[in-house]
Amino acid sequence: MGDFKGRAFHFVYNYWDYSGATQQSIKLAKESSYKTIFINSQKNNLFFLNHTSDNNREVINVPSLLVSRILALLYILIFKVKKNDVCHFHGFHHIPLFIASLLSRVCFFKCTLEGVDDLYSLKLRNPKFLNFILKKIKFINSLNEKILRINKESNLCHDDKLVVIPNGVEIEEIDTSLVYERNCFICVGAVVPRKNVKEVIEYYIHNYLDSELPLYVIGPADNSIAEFNEAYFQECLLLAEKYSEKIFIVGNKNKQQLFEYYRRATAMLFFSHKEGTPNVVLEAISFNCPVIYKKADEVVRSILSIKKIDNLQCETTPSLKSLCMISESGELRKRAFDYNIRTIQIKTSQLYSNMVEERV
Numbered sequence: 404m405g406d407f408k409g410r411a412f413h414f415v416y417n418y419w420d421y422s423g424a425t426q427q428s429i430k431l432a433k434e435s436s437y438k439t440i441f442i443n444s445q446k447n448n449l450f451f452l453n454h455t456s457d458n459n460r461e462v463i464n465v466p467s468l469l470v471s472r473i474l475a476l477l478y479i480l481i482f483k484v485k486k487n488d489v490c491h492f493h494g495f496h497h498i499p500l501f502i503a504s505l506l507s508r509v510c511f512f513k514c515t516l517e518g519v520d521d522l523y524s525l526k527l528r529n530p531k532f533l534n535f536i537l538k539k540i541k542f543i544n545s546l547n548e549k550i551l552r553i554n555k556e557s558n559l560c561h562d563d564k565l566v567v568i569p570n571g572v573e574i575e576e577i578d579t580s581l582v583y584e585r586n587c588f589i590c591v592g593a594v595v596p597r598k599n600v601k602e603v604i605e606y607y608i609h610n611y612l613d614s615e616l617p618l619y620v621i622g623p624a625d626n627s628i629a630e631f632n633e634a635y636f637q638e639c640l641l642l643a644e645k646y647s648e649k650i651f652i653v654g655n656k657n658k659q660q661l662f663e664y665y666r667r668a669t670a671m672l673f674f675s676h677k678e679g680t681p682n683v684v685l686e687a688i689s690f691n692c693p694v695i696y697k698k699a700d701e702v703v704r705s706i707l708s709i710k711k712i713d714n715l716q717c718e719t720t721p722s723l724k725s726l727c728m729i730s731e732s733g734e735l736r737k738r739a740f741d742y743n744i745r746t747i748q749i750k751t752s753q754l755y756s757n758m759v760e761e762r763v
Contacts, residue, residue, distance in 0.1 A: 407756040409487035410438040412479075414496045418443035418462055420627045421593060421655065423682045424493045424515040427570050432460060434748035442479060444472075444496060452478070476502050484508050489755045495520040497530050504532075504539035509758050513544040514554070517677045517702075521550045522557035534559070541758040544568050546679045549701045568751060571744030572685035574736075575662060585730060587617050589668040589692075591661065591683040592675065594624035594636050594652065599674040601639050604650060606672060608642075610720050612649060616669055623655040665690035670726045674717070678702055680742075689739035691730045695721060706742075709734050 413428040418441055432439040441462045452475045453464040465475050476499045484490060490503050492512045503510050514521050522543070525533060537543075537560045545551035545567050554565055588607055592598040600620060607618045620643070624636050643650040656664070665671075665686060670693040673684055684694050684703055696703040698716045707715055712729045715721055721729075729735065 407437055407489075407752045407759070409485070409489060409755070409759055410440060411435065411755065412440050412442055412484055412488060412490045414442045414444070414490060414492045414494075414499055416443075416494055416496075417445050417629070418457075418464075419445060421623045423570075424513075424679070426682060428491070428493050429460070430571060430573060430744045431748050431751060434745055435752065437752075440483075442476075442499070444499075451475070473498060473502075480506055480508060487759050489758060491755075495525055495530070497532075497536075500536050500540075501532050504536050507539070510540045511542050511544070511754065511758065512540050514546050514550050515679050517550055517553065517679070519677075521545075522554040522559045526557050526559060537564075540564065541761070542566050542754060546570070547702050548705060550679070566754065568747060568754070569742055570680035570682055570685065571747030572682070572689050572739055572742050573744050574689045574739055577736075583666040585667060585669045585692075585727065587619055587664075587668055589664050589671045590618065590620045590622075590673070591664070591671060591687070592622045592673075593628045593630065594620065594622055594639055595628060595630040596632055596635050597630055597676050598622075599676055601635070601642060602674050603672045604639060604642050606674070606717060607650070608646060612646065614723060616723075617648075618650045618672075619664060620650070620652040621654075621656055621661060621664060624652065661686070662690065665692045668692045669723060669730075670695050670715075670721070672717070673700075673703060675700075680706070685739060685742050688735035691733060691735045693721070693726050693729045693735065706738070707735075709738050 415425040415428050416422060418425050441460060443462055443464045447464060447467050449464060449466040450468065450471050451466060455462045455464060466472050480502050489509045489511055492500055492510065494515045518524055543565050545554050545565050547569060548567065551565055551567050555562055588611060590600060590603045594600050625631060640652060643652050671687045673694050673696050675681060684706055687694050693715055694707060695715050695717050698718050711732065711734045713721065713725045
């Protein structure tokens, strides 16, 4: 199997706003030796295609008006995408997927979130032309073993189309000359119902409030997120305000600011209802930050299946001593290397190459 020689067209939602799936596609692009182009679907006031760039990455913003969107996507998929290029769909973009299928473009579909774009959920939503699209797609990335099982049970495609390539993490170099005191708890993610932030705050209050270690809730909490719910945010805010000396909702932070929290956190509390492969869990363990999670969370449990560390399930209420020991062991960071974005990019590139070679 040779190196991929074409271009990758990443179809993403909300390139310019908070999106974990988009951030994964950007990480892949940064590690790629071939050209990558982003086709961005986002609520906007555009009537025509808009070409922009972001850190030397080409971004084509597609109009939101239906007729203009269809015409723009036809132009891209007829005149821009060539024989040896791959259309990588991060989520089920039904209009461009259908057009790309009609035009016999090389398509790779990634399920990004259980309950949203796994095959069973798509089957329940019954989008038009679903069976036709799935027949044309070369491979479907189920992202984790749980979604793979759901996809197989949907009986919508042959198992040989299903692959598992998890999300990746950029692993920062550790400056061993710097010593960070682990002196807080963190919750990282959008303040929305799916992320279960209110339950995180309640869990902290019942189990760690007396530890003298504060809780920082880090993540966007506004209409830039499709899932944002104002009433839910206010519930979280009111609960935090009752313990305003210990609980802080600090909003979104840039990459380096977030990394400082990972370095200083005794643990991250992660109770999300549904995920693909949660980026923040991979980031946390790359900084040896323990992640306390729910026993029922099969995806996080598989990431943290490390024999040498104690149980991090929230039902056991890990002690501060055990959390410190886990951090100091370095086993979490070792596990993070299994998800190194460079390794994930190599696997993705090999799959691209395979798809194109199959077509020749």
